[in-house]
Amino acid sequence: MEYIWTTDLNTSYYNDALEIRKKVFIEEQHVPLELEIDDLEDQTVHVIGYLENKPVATARLYQKNATTVKIQRVAVSIDFRKKNLGNQLMLEIERYAQTKRFTKLILDAQDHALNFYKNLGYQVEGEGFMDAGIPHHTMIKDLK
Numbered sequence: 654m655e656y657i658w659t660t661d662l663n664t665s666y667y668n669d670a671l672e673i674r675k676k677v678f679i680e681e682q683h684v685p686l687e688l689e690i691d692d693l694e695d696q697t698v699h700v701i702g703y704l705e706n707k708p709v710a711t712a713r714l715y716q717k718n719a720t721t722v723k724i725q726r727v728a729v730s731i732d733f734r735k736k737n738l739g740n741q742l743m744l745e746i747e748r749y750a751q752t753k754r755f756t757k758l759i760l761d762a763q764d765h766a767l768n769f770y771k772n773l774g775y776q777v778e779g780e781g782f783m784d785a786g787i788p789h790h791t792m793i794k795d796l797k
Contacts, residue, residue: 654702654710654738656745662695669708670699670726677728684785689726697725700749702742709733710742714750717759722750724760743773747796756796764788 659666671690678684693715702710712727724746729739750758762770764781767790771777775792782789 654704654741654745656742657701657703658749659699659701660695660697666701667699670701670711670713673701673708673711673728673730674726676730678726678785681731682785682787684787688785693725698749700742700746702738702745704733704738710738712742712746714746716755720755721757721759722753722755724758727760739769740773743770747794751796758794758796760792761789762792764790767792 657666661667674689675686678689679686693713697713697715699713700711701708708730710729710733713725715723715725717723724743727739727742729742747758758775760770760775761782761784762775764787767777770792773794775794777790778793779791
């Protein structure tokens with residue numbers, strides 16, 4: 654997979670990310686548009702994974718502080734699931750975070766994806782909570 658990173662909301666790359674997110678979160682999971690597309694869009698770095706020039710995976714990163722970045726909106730297009738692309742995307746995010754000298758990754762995982770993240774070295778922290786009507790847990794990974 655080839656990855657493009659962008660902070661520019663006026664690019665086709667960002668539009669590709671939005672299309673994946675709309676299909677996965679809004680259409681499949683019924684997350685309201687106003688919750689999916691929020692006021693952090695222009696404060697995050699977006700990554701889009703391409704397979705044979707087709708956008709198939711995306712996520713965004715929000716810098717919490719000098720050492721911590723929060724991974725959000727992780728999504729793989731339905732036709733490309735079960736092909737290890739989510740795993741590859743998360744490894745690319747780790748690579749990027751390390752180049753930016755971040756030492757901690759956090760994310761709010763949907764409960765059905767907890768084992769996916771645990772297999773990548775993330776650990777559950779705290780009690781579960783609901784977000785957009787979907788059960789979640791916060792997860793953390795130290796990169797040190």
